[in-house]
Amino acid sequence: MPTVSDKARYRRITLVLLISPIVFDLGLNLLEGSNRRQLDDGPTIYSEAPGKVAVITGESLAYNIPLLQVQRLLEHQGLVYDVVKDRDFTVAKSKEYFSAIVVGGSQPTSLSGTAIEELTNGGAGIIWIEDMPSHLSPLFGIRTVPETESHQTINRIDYGEFTTRIFNEAIYPIEPLEAHVNGWFMDNADRRVSPAETSYRSQNTSGIVYYFAYDACSWWGVDPEYPWARAYRLQMALNNILSGHLTVSLAPYPRNLKTAFITRIEDVDPLHNSYEWIMRAYSYLEYYTSRNALLSVSLTPTYIDPSVGLDIGLEAVESDVLRKWLSHVLLSGGTVIEHGFTHQYNGKKTGVAPEFYNEEKREWLSLNEQKQRISAGANQIRSNLGFSVKGFEAPHYLANKDTYAALSQLGFRYITHNSDTPFLDRIGLAEGLVNIPETLGYIPLDSTKELEETMKANIDMLYNMSCVILFFNHLYEDESLKIGEHLLEYSLTKPMVWYTNTDNLAEFWHERLNAYDKMDVKLGRDIEVTLGPTRKAGLTIVLPEEKSIRRVHVNGALWPTFRDNYVILPVLRETANSILISLSEDEPNTNMPQGLTLVILSTALSILLFKKTTSTHHVNRTQG
Amino acid sequence: MRKDMPEMSLMNSAAVVMVVMVILVSIISGSLEYTYIHLDGLPYREARQPVVGTFYYYHLEAIIPVIGLIAFQPVIYEVLSRHSASQDLRRILAFCFGNLLLALILEDATWFMLRRFSPLLSDPLAYEWIRPSDYTASSLGYSVIFGAIIPLWYLILVPPIVAIYAALIVLPKD
Numbered sequence: 001m002p003t004v005s006d007k008a009r010y011r012r013i014t015l016v017l018l019i020s021p022i023v024f025d026l027g028l029n030l031l032e033g034s035n036r037r038q039l040d041d042g043p044t045i046y047s048e049a050p051g052k053v054a055v056i057t058g059e060s061l062a063y064n065i066p067l068l069q070v071q072r073l074l075e076h077q078g079l080v081y082d083v084v085k086d087r088d089f090t091v092a093k094s095k096e097y098f099s100a101i102v103v104g105g106s107q108p109t110s111l112s113g114t115a116i117e118e119l120t121n122g123g124a125g126i127i128w129i130e131d132m133p134s135h136l137s138p139l140f141g142i143r144t145v146p147e148t149e150s151h152q153t154i155n156r157i158d159y160g161e162f163t164t165r166i167f168n169e170a171i172y173p174i175e176p177l178e179a180h181v182n183g184w185f186m187d188n189a190d191r192r193v194s195p196a197e198t199s200y201r202s203q204n205t206s207g208i209v210y211y212f213a214y215d216a217c218s219w220w221g222v223d224p225e226y227p228w229a230r231a232y233r234l235q236m237a238l239n240n241i242l243s244g245h246l247t248v249s250l251a252p253y254p255r256n257l258k259t260a261f262i263t264r265i266e267d268v269d270p271l272h273n274s275y276e277w278i279m280r281a282y283s284y285l286e287y288y289t290s291r292n293a294l295l296s297v298s299l300t301p302t303y304i305d306p307s308v309g310l311d312i313g314l315e316a317v318e319s320d321v322l323r324k325w326l327s328h329v330l331l332s333g334g335t336v337i338e339h340g341f342t343h344q345y346n347g348k349k350t351g352v353a354p355e356f357y358n359e360e361k362r363e364w365l366s367l368n369e370q371k372q373r374i375s376a377g378a379n380q381i382r383s384n385l386g387f388s389v390k391g392f393e394a395p396h397y398l399a400n401k402d403t404y405a406a407l408s409q410l411g412f413r414y415i416t417h418n419s420d421t422p423f424l425d426r427i428g429l430a431e432g433l434v435n436i437p438e439t440l441g442y443i444p445l446d447s448t449k450e451l452e453e454t455m456k457a458n459i460d461m462l463y464n465m466s467c468v469i470l471f472f473n474h475l476y477e478d479e480s481l482k483i484g485e486h487l488l489e490y491s492l493t494k495p496m497v498w499y500t501n502t503d504n505l506a507e508f509w510h511e512r513l514n515a516y517d518k519m520d521v522k523l524g525r526d527i528e529v530t531l532g533p534t535r536k537a538g539l540t541i542v543l544p545e546e547k548s549i550r551r552v553h554v555n556g557a558l559w560p561t562f563r564d565n566y567v568i569l570p571v572l573r574e575t576a577n578s579i580l581i582s583l584s585e586d587e588p589n590t591n592m593p594q595g596l597t598l599v600i601l602s603t604a605l606s607i608l609l610f611k612k613t614t615s616t617h618h619v620n621r622t623q624g
Numbered sequence: 625m626r627k628d629m630p631e632m633s634l635m636n637s638a639a640v641v642m643v644v645m646v647i648l649v650s651i652i653s654g655s656l657e658y659t660y661i662h663l664d665g666l667p668y669r670e671a672r673q674p675v676v677g678t679f680y681y682y683h684l685e686a687i688i689p690v691i692g693l694i695a696f697q698p699v700i701y702e703v704l705s706r707h708s709a710s711q712d713l714r715r716i717l718a719f720c721f722g723n724l725l726l727a728l729i730l731e732d733a734t735w736f737m738l739r740r741f742s743p744l745l746s747d748p749l750a751y752e753w754i755r756p757s758d759y760t761a762s763s764l765g766y767s768v769i770f771g772a773i774i775p776l777w778y779l780i781l782v783p784p785i786v787a788i789y790a791a792l793i794v795l796p797k798d
Contacts, residue, residue, distance in 0.1 A: 380660035537671035592765030595776030
């Protein structure tokens with residue numbers, strides 16, 4: 001028989017078992033009221049209008065750069081858009097969009113003024129770039145005026161924080177009526193000539209309208225001081241017209257990172273084997289590696305100088321030290337990009353001439369010839385480094401459609417050129433290629449502190465635009481090594497930067513584009529986003545900053561990785577994937593009843609088993 | 625009971641060492657999982673859906689078998705050395721089972737403790753404790769205890785763990 005002390009012991013254990021989970025669970029849940037939080041103001045129901053941008057063009061696109069640049073901007077921002085002809089943009093059609101960008105240079109003369117008015121009155125924002133029919137100008141709070149002699153002296157646009165040059169291009173004189181002037185055309189004598197950019201909102205409920213009195217979509221990357229100033233202004237205008245709307249975008253980088261920082265070591269060839277260069281290269285690599293940053297090396301695998309009969313491949317004994325350094329780059333997570341096979345043609349030496357274009361004869365190599373040379377270079381790199389290159393940088397950035405076709409056929413995934421855009425770029429390339437744009441220039445010989453400061457200012461601008469920060473460094477002298485290190489150090493002071501290589505970014509962009517190409521947004525009680533497939537986790541859907549996501553379902557299943565105003569997505573396997581975002585209520589604690597039942601059962605069974613075991617033991621002991 | 629047979633009681637120092645070992649292994653497993661098991665830069669739990677309940681393939685194929693091996697080490701020892709009588713073996717088995725359940729809770733909780741207090745730079749949910757949408761909380765529901773979300777499956781496993789350890793403490797040695 002159990003003794004008195006045994007009974008007291010059982011009671012204590014039973015008490016512990018009882019109070020441990022169940023009492024806390026039930027009692028505190030009662031105290032808390034409910035696990036399900038609701039917003040005080042109840043669920044918001046958004047208008048059923050799809051979150052799309054209309055890009056309106058006329059019939060006479062003299063050249064398609066403005067349209068391409070707008071498309072690149074929108075694709076980089078991850079916004080859904082349609083290119084609509086002016087005559088098709090009717091009042092009924094305008095209801096499908098929550099903002100519009102009009103490419104004025106394409107002469108959209110058939111555009112209905114009523115449709116534009118309806119659009120703005122409905123709260124949608126508009127950006128109009130260049131030439132505007134005079135009857136529409138009052139909608140933008142401006143008046144078109146004839147060009148005067150003073151307009152001939154304009155040499156730049158003053159935006160206050162920076163200026164951007166005016167090149168040999170058309171400008172469109174206006175006078176502000178009620179519009180706010182954001183930037184001024186300036187003349188040689190530093191006088192304001194006329195407004196270059198205006199913004200206007202006619203009523204509190206109407207949308208903001210922007211007018212650019214110059215081609216804000218061209219001459220990107222040409223201004224040496226602020227190469228992306230025009231793209232920056234255009235992007236700021238886009239952000240402003242979208243503010244106040246429930247915009248849903250697909251972020252350009254994984255995990256909601258703001259930008260990517262990439263350093264290319266440029267024009268490396270088998271003759272980069274001097275003690276000084278190799279020491280700098282190791283020092284640079286170590287500096288980067290210790291800060292979790294990666295290098296991308298543009299490599300020309302064969303060096304040729306016919307004038308002295310020199311033909312050295314990566315396999316040469318002289319290249320041993322270079323091969324070892326390249327292996328270290330790869331092992332530290334960096335990558336190698338093919339920078340041509342020989343980076344020269346005919347009797348020229350490596351590095352001084354392009355490879356696929358004969359500058360004297362003005363002739364391109366044929367598709368097969370280009371393919372042969374690219375393939376020879378890739379094979380040489382693979383046989384010497386055991387690495388299959390996925391990226392290509394055409395010597396002197398000179399590439400034509402055949403180059404892209406050759407690269408696509410050979411399985412390359414990207415190029416890395418300066419294509420006058422800081423944005424994700426796939427337009428005009430062959431199927432399966434993207435461009436990782438060079439956006440920050442390079443560190444030339446005898447660089448000064450001023451150059452470093454200019455590059456830092458441009459890092460700021462690219463960072464604010466969420467554009468790739470990519471510069472190249474030849475490492476020809478210690479000064480370039482130092483500036484390169486300072487640029488990385490400067491970038492490290494900024495949050496949410498992806499320190500990656502060109503391969504990783506290209507691969508991510510491919511996956512993002514797969515998802516983006518099928519992107520559709522429906523706004524209702526919840527936000528329903530449809531995306532194509534992606535093999536990468538980390539794609540990010542972003543809502544306006546003031547929104548707070550409460551619950552997410554991916555393809556019908558609850559998804560946990562969201563915070564504030566963004567959702568980080570898993571691998572999406574379906575052809576069309578549904579992402580349901582709720583802003584109004586948390587995921588209900590639906591499985592709680594089953595869980596609670598199991599807690600009760602588990603507690604009861606544990607008590608029973610405990611009592612049975614201890615009493616059996618005592619019976620055995622008593623009988624024994 | 626034979627003299628060379630280990631006595632399985634929580635008063636026994638061998639048993640205490642065993643419990644401490646299981647606790648350490650589960651904490652180490654949770655830390656290794658959080659620090660090293662990633663997909664595209666994201667902690668794996670934030671990049672994929674679990675295979676069963678709250679468990680991923682690496683739980684089923686590696687972490688649980690390893691923890692199980694350590695938790696059931698006394699049974700394995702007893703069976704291989706054919707030391708114990710069936711009555712003792714049942715008691716040791718119960719003790720090992722309790723260890724395994726404790727380890728499952730600790731492994732899971734460690735992952736979230738690290739996310740809350742020592743998160744990775746790349747973790748988008750850094751500094752967050754268990755959220756209602758985390759699979760560990762949503763699979764069998766959760767309860768809010770002192771403002772913190774506690775998955776109900778923790779509370780389901782606590783009673784048997786307490787009962788097993790309590791029985792081993794209160795039952796006198798044979």
